[in-house]
Amino acid sequence: xxxxxxxxxxxxxxxxxxxxxxxxxxxxxxxxxxxxxxxxxxxxxxxxxxxxxxxxxxxxxxxxxxxxxxxxxxxxxxxxxxxxxxxxxxxxxxxxxxxxxxxxxxxxxxxxxx
Amino acid sequence: xxxxxxxxxxxxxxxxxxxxxxxxxxxxxxxxxxxxxxxxxxxxxxxxxxxxxxxxxxxxxxxxxxxxxxxxxxxxxxxxxxxxxxxxxxxxxxxxxxxxxxxxxxxxxx
Numbered sequence: 629x630x631x632x633x634x635x636x637x638x639x640x641x642x643x644x645x646x647x648x649x650x651x652x653x654x655x656x657x658x659x660x661x662x663x664x665x666x667x668x669x670x671x672x673x674x675x676x677x678x679x680x681x682x683x684x685x686x687x688x689x690x691x692x693x694x695x696x697x698x699x700x701x702x703x704x705x706x707x708x709x710x711x712x713x714x715x716x717x718x719x720x721x722x723x724x725x726x727x728x729x730x731x732x733x734x735x736x737x738x739x740x741x742x
Numbered sequence: 743x744x745x746x747x748x749x750x751x752x753x754x755x756x757x758x759x760x761x762x763x764x765x766x767x768x769x770x771x772x773x774x775x776x777x778x779x780x781x782x783x784x785x786x787x788x789x790x791x792x793x794x795x796x797x798x799x800x801x802x803x804x805x806x807x808x809x810x811x812x813x814x815x816x817x818x819x820x821x822x823x824x825x826x827x828x829x830x831x832x833x834x835x836x837x838x839x840x841x842x843x844x845x846x847x848x849x850x851x852x
Contacts, residue, residue, distance in 0.1 A: 632785075654770075657828075661839055670784070670842060670843070670844035670845065671831065671842040671844075673839050673841075685776070719785060719786070721776050721786075724841040730776075730791060731788075731840060732788070733786040733787075734772075734785055735775075735784060735785045736785050738783075739788075
């Protein structure tokens with residue numbers, strides 16, 4: 629298995645632009661998680677899905693952030709409009725629903741907003 | 743709300759030394775405790791997962807212990823090597839998503 633796939637790996641954009649991050653979970657996994665990692669705050673959960681349904685989005689910082697999971701093999705995290713404080717590494721992780729805690733992480737997308 | 747703390751934030755040791763990384767959590771009602779390794783610019787790699795019914799798990803030179811009553815877990819690394827240099831994160835698992843500590847950045851000096 630190729631593991632969790634994220635794209636792009638690096639994204640540099642200007643303030644105000646729309647940013648879309650993409651994630652392909654491991655085949656057969658039915659839970660998907662989006663995290664953000666910064667030096668100051670560490671690794672923070674933004675939102676997670678079970679069976680393509682958003683379960684908890686309380687970690688999404690503002691209405692500028694939105695996430696979708698149209699099917700079991702694809703999810704997006706969108707920031708519109710982007711701001712410099714959104715600069716961070718965004719990770720996607722997946723797991724099987726019955727395997728509590730055993731998450732597998734993608735390589736992350738390093739986002740820089742100038 | 744679960745809070746996970748890792749001390750120290752950074753640690754530097756000479757090659758060959760045995761070392762212990764610490765992790766504490768506030769809510770003992772956890773399903774499991776997981777240790778991850780993160781190399782610079784990379785994602786997280788799972789090292790060890792201890793179920794709540796277990797006391798420890800071992801993999802090679804790594805040994806992780808769990809004491810739910812005291813809200814603590816330790817990761818023991820034997821005979822450290824420069825290749826062990828990375829950030830180590832612990833995370834508590836429950837019926838909600840993982841809650842992570844901020845990690846300990848380990849440097850093993852040759």
